[in-house]
Amino acid sequence: MPELPEVEVVRRGLERWVVGRTIASAEVLHPRAVRRNAGSLPDRLKGRTAASVERRGKYLWLPLLDSEDITAGLDGLDGLGREVGAGEVAAGEALIAHLGMSGQLLVVDPLTPTEKHLRVRLTFTDGGPELRFVDQRTFGHLLVAPLAVRLPRPVPEPIAHIAADPLEDVFDDEEFATRLRLRRTGMPRRTEIKRALLDQSLISGVGNIYADEALWRARLHWARPTETLTTTKIAELLAAVREVMAEALEQGGTSFDSLYVNVNGESGYFDRSLAVYGRRDRPCPRCGTPIRREPFMNRSSYSCPKCQPRPRNAHP
DNA sequence: ACCGCAACCTGTACGC
DNA sequence: TGCGTACAGGTTGCGG
Known part of the structure; x- marks a missing residue:
């Protein structure tokens, strides 16, 4: 699919409908959709809150806040402040999404009938609309991974090899x-x-x-x-x-x-x-x-x- | 180190 | 109607 403009359209939708909400559960209906997390994705998402929605190129990610971060009033980006290595600071984790050729992220009422190619379903503690990852060809996937602060912009580790996109300020x-x-x-x-x-x-x-x-x-x-x-x-x-x-x-x-x-x-x-x-x-x-x-x-x-x-x- | 290609999937359109 | 082929917006990993 989706190239930068289509992914940005999705990013804006997630920003409006998902940021600030706490994940109650994640249900994986097709293992291939979470292949890089092999079974751990639900545990790593439960109880965490989406802080924002970021995009680079065709990748999306949602930095995740733990409940302690929220009660402490931290912004979730450098809240832990742990030194990891030269030039990097641990910044918790992010939920990364790539839509591949046919992936969709849909915000739908929980009563909406299951889509034929539903791969992952996220529910929220507020009982409001679910986030569904639907993907006919399963080239896309979801992944929870560490988010490293790298100047000039924090990026999840698995996409460190992806160049800046031409709409980013940091594109040179x-x-x-x-x-x-x-x-x-x-x-x-x-x-x-x-x-x-x-x-x-x-x-x-x-x-x-x-x-x-x-x-x-x-x-x-x-x-x-x-x-x-x-x-x-x-x-x-x-x-x-x-x-x-x-x-x-x-x-x-x-x-x-x-x-x-x-x-x-x-x-x-x-x-x-x-x-x-x-x-x-x-x-x-x-x-x-x-x-x-x-x-x-x-x-x-x-x-x-x-x-x-x-x-x-x-x-x- | 770099480059090009097959592989990963499901569905649709089209020719015979 | 059925069957085979070609094609679809992407990324990865491997061979050369």
């Missing part, structure tokens, strides 16, 4: 431009621009839809070698990524079907504004040329043959 445009062309070792990076956009350790939150849409806006073919991009072109591409994501967010995200919905089960409507994705043989909104579809990484890439000519130095 210059570092991104450098890393697009150079490996950490200083050797030139040999890859194509779309592969790089989808690499969540370089820039997070971009998936197949928004990669294609941003490349179309920046007039770049997906197979363009990153080492041939100018600093100016990279800046244009980043601007296009931010622009298309901001527009999608305004419209509640992209939904081709009921698989991609907010916490209340409602679809976004940015699909009507897509220029190329899923639009093979339909006219390019800029020049009228029929959009082409090409196989790419066991998926598809959509582009305009005229606005986005295949680079001559790309592999055929």
Whole structure:
């Protein structure tokens, strides 16, 4: 699914409906959905309170407060204050969620009939709406893990390898431009621009839809070698990524079907504004040329043959 | 160290 | 109607 705009829509829903509530129970209906916690998830959630809802790229997490933290009036982020190692302070734990290809987090009345693909159900001590994790393909999962304070932003340990996303203040445009062309070792990076956009350790939150849409806006073919991009072109591409994501967010995200919905089960409507994705043989909104579809990484890439000519130095 | 690909799942659409 | 194939918004782990 869900790419950054769709996940942000879910984050906002959770912020409104879940923050400040204390978990009464967690029921796991499919072990694969909690595979990284192997049986311990319910015990680690019971009695804890969601302090906030954070997002980086396509990951969501809810920092968890213990009841002692609340009675002590601490903010839950650095309440324990234990030294763990150089540059890190223990900050308790967080409930992490990744929606994979088909995951949904739904806030529903407890009497709502069980969804066919319900994987985890969280109930709250106030007896109010439940939080349900529904996931047809079970590529998504929930996980409770330590939250380490790392400057400039606290992030759960299991997602320490995920780069900042382009809508975060801490995203470093210059570092991104450098890393697009150079490996950490200083050797030139040999890859194509779309592969790089989808690499969540370089820039997070971009998936197949928004990669294609941003490349179309920046007039770049997906197979363009990153080492041939100018600093100016990279800046244009980043601007296009931010622009298309901001527009999608305004419209509640992209939904081709009921698989991609907010916490209340409602679809976004940015699909009507897509220029190329899923639009093979339909006219390019800029020049009228029929959009082409090409196989790419066991998926598809959509582009305009005229606005986005295949680079001559790309592999055929 | 890096890169590209198969694997992990379920459901739908389509051609024969 | 049934069957086989292709494809779907993502991440991981492994081989080269």
